[in-house]
Amino acid sequence: MFEIKDNHLAAGDLLAEALAKVPGIRHVKEVNDLSDIDKPTATPCLFYLYYGDQLTDAANAGANMQLKQTWLVVLAERKGSKQAGTNITATIRAIAGKMTGGAGPWQRVNTPIKPKYTNGHAFYPLAFTCQMRFKGALK
Template identity: 75%
Template sequence: MFEISDDYLAAGPLLDTALSAVEGIRHVQHVNDLAEIDKPAHTPCLFYVYYGDQLAETAHAGANVQLKQTWLVILAERKGSKSAGQNLAATIRAVAGKMTGPAGPWQRVNTPIKPRYTSGFGFYPLAFTCQMRFKGAL
């Protein structure tokens, strides 16, 4: 199980590794806010953002915690693209059930947001969790 040491968001770069392997994707980028993905320069592209965590039962007065972090992955495609479905399938295949370094396996979960469409783009969200351990002060 992946253990968080100094960086609580250390799973992000590991997720980036898996997303960067998706064939046909031109750009992968971490964002801090979904509003940052309004007009992507290069499509198809994948954005990922930390969405939160879910705590399991704790031990040692909460000093040792097992948790699941949820990360959203958003595929951005130009309007009229015929490859969105294929790129979604390739992204799921690249992440779901995979280990990325010490993290994983990544599990696909229900996406908490719906697809969004603007005048020029379609944004297709996926969500993945990764189980981790965090040790606090004892």
């Protein structure tokens, strides 16, 4: 199980490495807010962001925790792209059930947001969780 050491968001870097291997994707970028993905410059591309933690178990008066982090991955495509379905499938295959640098296995979960369509683009959200361990103060 992946242990959070100094960076609570370290799994994001590991997720990005796996997303970079999705065939046909032009770039992968971390964002801090969903509004940052409204106008992608090159598609298809993947955006990812931290969505939050779910605490699953704690021991030693809460000092040792198991948690699941949820990360959103959003595929941006030109509206009407014939490759959208193929790229969604390739993205899921690149992440679901995989171990990335000691983190994982990543599990696909229900996406908390719906797809979004603008005049020129379509945005397809996917959500993945990763189980982790965190050790707090023991004194």
